[in-house]
Amino acid sequence: MADEALRLICEAWFGRRHVALRPLTSGYSGASVHVVQPEGSAEQFVLKQFRSRVSLHQARWLHDLVRHIRTHGISQIPEAIPLGFSDNPAAASIAVDAGGRAWELARFVPGLSTDRPTTAQAVEAVETLARIHQITESFPGPFDMLQCSMTVGMQQSPQPAAPQVRRPSPAMISRIERAKQLLAAPWESRRAKLETIPVHDVESGSAADVRRRFLERFDSAIEIFGQAGGTQSLGCVTKVERIPLPLQAVLIDVWRENVLFSPSGGLSGIVDLHSAGIETPALDLARLLGSWHRADQDGRNDVESLPKRWEDVLAAYERIRPLTADERYAVTFFGVTSAIHGLDNWFRWVIEDQLAFIPPEHAMARIDELLSDLPLSLHSVADLLR
Numbered sequence: 001m002a003d004e005a006l007r008l009i010c011e012a013w014f015g016r017r018h019v020a021l022r023p024l025t026s027g028y029s030g031a032s033v034h035v036v037q038p039e040g041s042a043e044q045f046v047l048k049q050f051r052s053r054v055s056l057h058q059a060r061w062l063h064d065l066v067r068h069i070r071t072h073g074i075s076q077i078p079e080a081i082p083l084g085f086s087d088n089p090a091a092a093s094i095a096v097d098a099g100g101r102a103w104e105l106a107r108f109v110p111g112l113s114t115d116r117p118t119t120a121q122a123v124e125a126v127e128t129l130a131r132i133h134q135i136t137e138s139f140p141g142p143f144d145m146l147q148c149s150m151t152v153g154m155q156q157s158p159q160p161a162a163p164q165v166r167r168p169s170p171a172m173i174s175r176i177e178r179a180k181q182l183l184a185a186p187w188e189s190r191r192a193k194l195e196t197i198p199v200h201d202v203e204s205g206s207a208a209d210v211r212r213r214f215l216e217r218f219d220s221a222i223e224i225f226g227q228a229g230g231t232q233s234l235g236c237v238t239k240v241e242r243i244p245l246p247l248q249a250v251l252i253d254v255w256r257e258n259v260l261f262s263p264s265g266g267l268s269g270i271v272d273l274h275s276a277g278i279e280t281p282a283l284d285l286a287r288l289l290g291s292w293h294r295a296d297q298d299g300r301n302d303v304e305s306l307p308k309r310w311e312d313v314l315a316a317y318e319r320i321r322p323l324t325a326d327e328r329y330a331v332t333f334f335g336v337t338s339a340i341h342g343l344d345n346w347f348r349w350v351i352e353d354q355l356a357f358i359p360p361e362h363a364m365a366r367i368d369e370l371l372s373d374l375p376l377s378l379h380s381v382a383d384l385l386r
Contacts, residue, residue: 005097006034010047012083012095013105014038021047031274035108044108045081049101050274056094059102062276063093065139065249072135076128076269078106109269111260116295123316124267125259129251129288130320132270133281136249168242169280169330175337179237182344186231187222193351194218210360214350217367221343221374228378230340236382237337243326245280252277254284255291282327285317286334306335332384339377342370 003021010019018039023032024046032049050059063080067089070077081104082091095103117125194215224230253275262268289310307314307328314331317323323331346367 006032006047009095009097009103010036010105012103013045013081013085015084036105046078046106046108046271047103048106048272048274049103050094052101054102054274056096056102059094059104062273063104065136065276066273068139069132069135072131074128074132074135076109076267077132077273078109078269078271081105081107106271109260109271111262111268113257113260115256115291116293117261118265118295119312121261121265121267122289122292122310122313125270125288126285126313126317127320128267128270129254129284130317133248133250133284133321137246139249165247166244167247169245169247169283171279171283172240172245172330172333173242175333175341176238176240176242178341178344179234179337182340183231183234183238187218187225187344187347190347190351191218191222194347213364214360217364217371218347220371221347224371224374225340225378228375229382230378233340233378233381236385240333240385243329245282245326245330246324247278247280249276250279250281250284251275252279252283252287254288256288257291259288280327280330281321282323282330283334285314286331286338289313289331290335290338306331336377336380336384339370339373343367343374346370 006021007019010021014036020037020039022035022037024035031051032047034047036045036047037043054062066077066080070079080093082088082093083095084091093104095105097103114121195211251270251273253272254270258270258272259267260269260271286306289306294309314323346363350363
């Protein structure tokens with residue numbers, strides 16, 4: 001997006017004041033993200049575009065959620081800046097550009113993510129997550145988000161979500177249904193489509209080279225799937241009981257790249273709440289813990305049981321917000337299905353959806369990580385899922 005158009009958006013907050021703009025990586029969503037620094041100020045902000053599928057109604061709900069969490073003492077969630085830096089707590093905080101796209105401005109949070117936190121860092125992060133889950137337990141949620149999370153733009157008006165609503169997790173249902181779809185249309189049947197994916201030239205090689213490297217990874221996944229009894233494992237997933245769980249406002253995309261630590265090691269921020277919605281807190285826990293490797297263990301993680309691997313860290317979470325037996329089971333479910341589900345997502349994005357905005361190197365690094373987890377993950381499904 002041209003700098004001039006970005007500066008016009010910035011006027012919603014800074015008026016005619018000159019600002020310096022610096023692009024940040026757009027990650028997997030393709031949303032435009034820039035660091036903004038007003039002239040004559042050392043303070044920095046992050047200007048971010050909401051994904052096109054997020055309606056203005058959803059965006060406003062997300063900012064209400066941010067304010068609710070911060071009001072209850074969680075300062076690690078970045079502040080959403082009201083338009084014009086208004087002091088009115090009810091002031092709007094979302095700008096809409098000429099194309100109808102929604103934008104937000106948040107305070108910049110310094111810090112670095114890690115894939116191998118210390119035990120102290122992991123404990124602080126999950127304790128903060130537990131407090132967030134306590135705070136958001138009765139936060140009003142749009143009624144239709146109880147049905148489908150945040151994947152579709154909402155048209156209905158917000159309805160208060162009753163405390164401790166218990167229903168099957170949409171994310172669990174989605175993974176069970178995806179397992180059925182994979183049994184009906186396995187990766188082998190979609191292999192030929194990868195030959196024609198549109199890829200752009202990257203520094204590491206030509207488009208043909210990028211296509212070849214995607215094909216190698218896809219073939220590896222097919223081979224691992226066959227050797228590790230993938231069909232049997234998917235059959236186990238399809239038989240998982242759709243257990244009722246407490247559903248509430250949760251972060252959903254709380255994983256290592258969105259959890260930042262200061263140079264001294266403390267938790268400095270949990271950023272990017274754009275995927276937040278109504279789900280089970282177990283999904284947040286599995287997403288975060290599954291994205292980390294333990295700093296006090298050598299080699300790769302044993303992916304078979306997140307609760308077992310992170311027992312001491314989960315104990316810290318439960319000192320604040322105890323988990324039910326069903327929630328702990330859900331953490332295990334999300335843990336052992338993450339590799340197969342994640343790889344299928346990536347192959348769908350690359351093949352069916354052809355999301356060319358995803359940097360090929362970024363995509364392949366994530367696929368490689370999931371491939372390394374896939375064998376043990378498939379072997380663990382039958383042992384751990386009832």
